[in-house]
Amino acid sequence: MENPYLPYPVRIDNIEIATEDKSLKTFKFVFLNPEDEKKFSYQAGQFAELSIPGVGEIPIGIASSPVEKGFVKFTVFRTGVVTSHLHNMKIGDIMGIRGPLGNWYPWDKLENKNVVIIGGGFAFTTLRSSIIYMLDPANRKKFKNIDVVYGARSPGMLLYREELYEWEKRDDINMHITVDGTNDPTWKYHKGFVPQIVEQNAPKADENTYAIICGPPIMIKFTQPALVALGYKEHQIIMSLENRMKCGIGMCGRCNIGKELVCKDGPVFTLEQLNKTPKEY
Amino acid sequence: MKFITIDKKNWAKGIEKSRETYRLFGPVKDKNGVFIRTLEKDMLPDMTINDSIMSVKSVLFPQTEKILFTTLDEAKEDHHIMKRVEFDSSPRAVVGIRPYDAKAIELVKMNFDTDDYRDPYWCDAYEATTFVGVGINKPGPFDFSTSAGTGPFSESGLDVLMADLDNAYLAKILTGKGEAFMKSCGFEKNTDEKESQALFDILRKEAEKNISSHIDTGKLKGKTVLELHEAPFWDDIAFACINCGTCTFVCPTCWCFDIQDETKQKSAGRFRNWDTCMSPLFTKHATGHNPRDSKTQRVRQRFMHKLKYFPDKYDKGIMCVGCGRCVKSCPVNIDIREVCKIMNSYEKNN
Amino acid sequence: MDTCIQKIREIAFQLLDKKEVEKVIGFSNGTIPMATSPITIASKQDTEKLVFNSTCGLNLANYIRQQKGKIAVIAKGCDSRNIVTHIIENQVKRDQVYIIGVPCNGMINKSKIKSLFEDEIQKFEEDGDSLIIESSSKKEKLKKNDYLRENCRLCQHRNPVIYDVLAGDLVKEQIIDVPYPDVEKIAALEADARWIHFQDLTKNCIRCYACRNACPLCYCPTCFVDESGPQWVGKGQDKTDINTFHFLRAFHCAGRCTDCGACAEACPMDINVRDFTRKLNKDTFDMFGWEAGLDLTKRPPLDAYSPDDPNDFIK
Ligand SMILES: Cc1cc2nc3c(=O)[nH]c(=O)nc-3n(C[C@H](O)[C@H](O)[C@H](O)COP(=O)(O)OP(=O)(O)OC[C@H]3O[C@@H](n4cnc5c(N)ncnc54)[C@H](O)[C@@H]3O)c2cc1C
Ligand code: SF4
Ligand code: SF4
Ligand code: SF4
Ligand code: SF4
Ligand code: SF4
Ligand code: FES
Numbered sequence: 001m002e003n004p005y006l007p008y009p010v011r012i013d014n015i016e017i018a019t020e021d022k023s024l025k026t027f028k029f030v031f032l033n034p035e036d037e038k039k040f041s042y043q044a045g046q047f048a049e050l051s052i053p054g055v056g057e058i059p060i061g062i063a064s065s066p067v068e069k070g071f072v073k074f075t076v077f078r079t080g081v082v083t084s085h086l087h088n089m090k091i092g093d094i095m096g097i098r099g100p101l102g103n104w105y106p107w108d109k110l111e112n113k114n115v116v117i118i119g120g121g122f123a124f125t126t127l128r129s130s131i132i133y134m135l136d137p138a139n140r141k142k143f144k145n146i147d148v149v150y151g152a153r154s155p156g157m158l159l160y161r162e163e164l165y166e167w168e169k170r171d172d173i174n175m176h177i178t179v180d181g182t183n184d185p186t187w188k189y190h191k192g193f194v195p196q197i198v199e200q201n202a203p204k205a206d207e208n209t210y211a212i213i214c215g216p217p218i219m220i221k222f223t224q225p226a227l228v229a230l231g232y233k234e235h236q237i238i239m240s241l242e243n244r245m246k247c248g249i250g251m252c253g254r255c256n257i258g259k260e261l262v263c264k265d266g267p268v269f270t271l272e273q274l275n276k277t278p279k280e281y
Numbered sequence: 282m283k284f285i286t287i288d289k290k291n292w293a294k295g296i297e298k299s300r301e302t303y304r305l306f307g308p309v310k311d312k313n314g315v316f317i318r319t320l321e322k323d324m325l326p327d328m329t330i331n332d333s334i335m336s337v338k339s340v341l342f343p344q345t346e347k348i349l350f351t352t353l354d355e356a357k358e359d360h361h362i363m364k365r366v367e368f369d370s371s372p373r374a375v376v377g378i379r380p381y382d383a384k385a386i387e388l389v390k391m392n393f394d395t396d397d398y399r400d401p402y403w404c405d406a407y408e409a410t411t412f413v414g415v416g417i418n419k420p421g422p423f424d425f426s427t428s429a430g431t432g433p434f435s436e437s438g439l440d441v442l443m444a445d446l447d448n449a450y451l452a453k454i455l456t457g458k459g460e461a462f463m464k465s466c467g468f469e470k471n472t473d474e475k476e477s478q479a480l481f482d483i484l485r486k487e488a489e490k491n492i493s494s495h496i497d498t499g500k501l502k503g504k505t506v507l508e509l510h511e512a513p514f515w516d517d518i519a520f521a522c523i524n525c526g527t528c529t530f531v532c533p534t535c536w537c538f539d540i541q542d543e544t545k546q547k548s549a550g551r552f553r554n555w556d557t558c559m560s561p562l563f564t565k566h567a568t569g570h571n572p573r574d575s576k577t578q579r580v581r582q583r584f585m586h587k588l589k590y591f592p593d594k595y596d597k598g599i600m601c602v603g604c605g606r607c608v609k610s611c612p613v614n615i616d617i618r619e620v621c622k623i624m625n626s627y628e629k630n631n
Numbered sequence: 632m633d634t635c636i637q638k639i640r641e642i643a644f645q646l647l648d649k650k651e652v653e654k655v656i657g658f659s660n661g662t663i664p665m666a667t668s669p670i671t672i673a674s675k676q677d678t679e680k681l682v683f684n685s686t687c688g689l690n691l692a693n694y695i696r697q698q699k700g701k702i703a704v705i706a707k708g709c710d711s712r713n714i715v716t717h718i719i720e721n722q723v724k725r726d727q728v729y730i731i732g733v734p735c736n737g738m739i740n741k742s743k744i745k746s747l748f749e750d751e752i753q754k755f756e757e758d759g760d761s762l763i764i765e766s767s768s769k770k771e772k773l774k775k776n777d778y779l780r781e782n783c784r785l786c787q788h789r790n791p792v793i794y795d796v797l798a799g800d801l802v803k804e805q806i807i808d809v810p811y812p813d814v815e816k817i818a819a820l821e822a823d824a825r826w827i828h829f830q831d832l833t834k835n836c837i838r839c840y841a842c843r844n845a846c847p848l849c850y851c852p853t854c855f856v857d858e859s860g861p862q863w864v865g866k867g868q869d870k871t872d873i874n875t876f877h878f879l880r881a882f883h884c885a886g887r888c889t890d891c892g893a894c895a896e897a898c899p900m901d902i903n904v905r906d907f908t909r910k911l912n913k914d915t916f917d918m919f920g921w922e923a924g925l926d927l928t929k930r931p932p933l934d935a936y937s938p939d940d941p942n943d944f945i946k
Contacts, residue, residue: 251392
């Protein structure tokens with residue numbers, strides 16, 4: 001077995017400002033050793049440790065999709081030591097990536113099912129990965145209806161805007177884009193908070209429908225009752241947690257909720273599983 | 282099973298001889314108590330003490346360990362590419378450890394050596410190490426090892442178990458590693474297997490009889506995680522705690538760590554340091570949100586991990602070997618035996 | 632001592648019975664010899680759990696911050712001085728704490744007593760001025776005064792300086808001619824030897840921060856050692872980082888430390904961290920005639936401006 005602490009060396013290939021307030025940037029990395037890309041084979045929903053030598057490591061959801069080859073992408077919010085440092089790095093800089101880590105959305109179980117994706121704010125990274133994966137021509141027929149509810153404070157705070165508008169035009173995915181508010185008279189999508197848009201637009205649950213939610217705690221808190229009202233059962237609600245992490249491989253001990261380690265047994269759990277564990281997230 | 286007797290007169294010479302092959306570690310008396318340390322030349326392990334303040338875990342898992350390094354000097358070709366710090370894989374032996382500490386290593390192994398990942402630092406050190414234990418003839422008043430799945434003459438995790446017979450040590454060779462170590466000391470005087478085993482049995486029984494402290498964990502399994510987690514007693518248990526983490530640092534079974542980068546001029550190192558669930562920083566998110574913000578939550582985590590989560594996860598008993606170190610070292614006397622009693626006897630509706 | 636315990640229980644009972652306080656913070660019996668544990672009592676039935684003896688070396692002022700409603704607390708001389716410091720530093724309001732003062736005859740030095748025994752102490756009893764201690768191999772009867780903690784031996788404020796009620800008769804204060812013999816001894820060393828003294832002092836430090844966390848003065852929401860942006864101190868076992876922690880903590884306590892000894896008492900490695908703080912206590916005494924926690928109306932000297940400051944940086 002390889003040293004799970006040793007990051008694969010990568011080069012920053014591109015940096016894009018992702019939101020109008022510049023608090024989020026999307027980093028595109030290319031592996032220095034092409035064979036490392038094969039080893040870093042991942043599923044939508046997994047995360048990785050971005051590793052900046054001398055600064056530290058941070059767990060970040062993988063925003064690129066397994067069907068996109070030749071690079072990996074992450075979208076990072078600037079908040080503390082490592083993320084600030086990363087935001088100041090330049091194209092061409094060398095750093096590391098460790099992973100892929102954690103489990104993923106239950107793609108096997110979701111086959112032949114309707115999938116409703118609900119995201120808020122910048123917790124849309126692994127959801128982007130998932131949508132790209134499901135829309136891939138080789139995969140689209142594996143899933144039935146796909147609905148996406150995604151909201152942000154304002155249009156400029158939506159991640160991956162170009163892609164969102166592209167998806168909006170397609171007929172094999174139902175997009176419900178929303179913002180809390182905007183003065184833009186040309187805004188053609190929803191206005192309102194995510195839970196409310198879910199209540200009004202998400203499909204009612206039957207036993208073949210699953211919802212995946214990612215977002216800030218407050219959004220999750222209010223979206224849950226909306227889903228329950230639509231008939232979703234605990235096992236049909238899938239969530240991804242963000243606990244503080246270090247090792248990412250289930251050894252350093254800090255990310256547990258009960259006996260589950262969020263980094264290794266998660267980050268993806270069903271609400272049914274979460275309701276059996278202490279709410280320490 | 283092979284038994285060897287060692288005349289204590291030959292002990293020092295034998296230990297000295299083993300240094301040709303092994304780096305030695307063992308209990309050493311220092312001004313603040315007994316520690317497990319590297320035995321420098323001419324130092325002998327202290328075989329007389331009942332236990333050490335710190336456990337043997339640091340031999341495989343130092344409090345601070347550099348795990349990766351690189352250069353930040355962009356003129357160098359491999360700048361910013363991290364590499365593993367060179368590992369000294371030469372054989373090491375820890376001599377004079379107590380059986381419960383060896384058992385603790387078996388428990389910690391479940392964390393560091395899994396089907397999915399292998400922690401190379403811990404595992405490589407483990408493989409390089411021979412564990413030579415000595416039975417505890419007179420267990421102290423805080424030793425509750427027999428009710429924690431081990432005991433004063435437990436063999437689990439050891440390569441050699443020795444018994445102290447006043448003028449001699451009687452050594453029971455438990456593994457090939459153990460045999461090799463004894464050979465390197467020049468200790469090869471075989472004794473009768475049956476007689477020796479009988480002697481061990483007597484010593485074991487005698488020692489076990491002397492253990493006055495016990496815990497009862499029998500009813501923990503039947504309770505749900507949430508039942509115990511939501512129980513009303515945690516605030517009272519936690520009130521005195523000052524979140525120092527001493528209980529986890531001295532514990533042979535606690536394995537939690539932090540990873541930190543440090544730089545010196547152009548060189549960068551990645552270190553791992555012991556960490557503790559008793560510290561608020563342990564779980565604090567970058568956003569400031571902290572899922573275990575109160576000390577009640579943290580104290581509960583420690584006891585739940587040891588007495589509920591770990592047993593549920595692995596089905597190998599509790600994550601405590603009954604050494605009593607945390608009981609003695611906690612500055613405010615929070616006692617796992619009492620907490621275990623409260624948890625074990627808790628019934629939800631009364 | 633026993634009458635003092637009775638008195639403490641009676642006072643606590645009355646306070647809870649009359650609902651004058653929400654809870655009483657005191658000491659309860661430990662589960663091992665020579666141990667007592669801080670406890671909070673909210674119901675009058677539980678007041679029987681309260682005890683007080685020569686092993687109550689922790690400082691209960693450390694437990695009175697951020698409590699809801701009015702609380703009562705048991706306070707030795709030093710604890711009461713730390714309560715004064717808390718009041719001056721706005722950590723508690725005077726009318727939020729009901730102080731049950733306990734005139735103190737000093738706390739025992741547990742590690743000194745342990746060092747008399749090869750094996751574990753199994754039994755500890757106090758009988759007036761004597762201590763009766765037993766291990767499985769021997770029994771000792773000791774004079775308590777020979778086994779006091781060093782800070783208690785040198786203490787000149789055994790009586791609480793502030794209280795609402797007393798749980799015992801006031802004791803005679805000690806007159807100490809040389810209050811800082813230890814500091815003077817270290818100061819007399821050559822620079823190299825002094826450095827070695829401090830290196831040796833902290834050599835077994837595991838950075839558990841029990842010393843800091845047991846100290847009523849160390850209430851900062853984020854201690855400088857825990858700060859990550861900027862990070863002042865490395866987190867590992869590097870000597871420099873360990874020293875930085877101890878030096879800086881001592882400076883943060885300058886003019887505030889009451890020499891209650893809780894820090895040293897809490898240290899699992901038996902490190903006398905008071906070697907750092909006492910030097911600064913001596914300095915504030917020599918320069919400003921200041922002892923912490925004696926006066927509700929004065930701020931600590933490093934926290935106050937005075938035109939007759941002995942230093943000239945201000946002029
Ligand atoms: C599974 C998962 C997926 C995530 N996905 C994303 C994503 O896609 N995009 C995104 O923007 N964010 C994501 N996050 C959140 C992201 O990991 C944090 O925002 C990030 O770790 C912040 O790092 P920082 O160094 O900038 O922040 P800081 O506040 O400086 O600290 C956080 C990190 O610094 C260290 N640290 C800080 N303070 C201390 C201290 N006192 N002691 C020790 N160590 C300290 C720790 O390593 C800690 O992890 C995800 C988190 C998880 C768990
Ligand atoms: S929990 Fe306490 S008694 Fe149990 S193994 Fe750890 S230190 Fe020893
Ligand atoms: S008790 Fe705490 S420090 Fe010890 S292993 Fe469990 S989580 Fe880690
Ligand atoms: S040693 Fe005691 S005071 Fe320190 S963290 Fe553990 S339980 Fe709390
Ligand atoms: S309590 Fe003792 S071991 Fe812990 S940090 Fe303080 S001096 Fe170091
Ligand atoms: S530094 Fe030590 S002696 Fe001084 S007030 Fe704090 S705990 Fe007491
Ligand atoms: S991050 Fe280390 S165990 Fe989960």
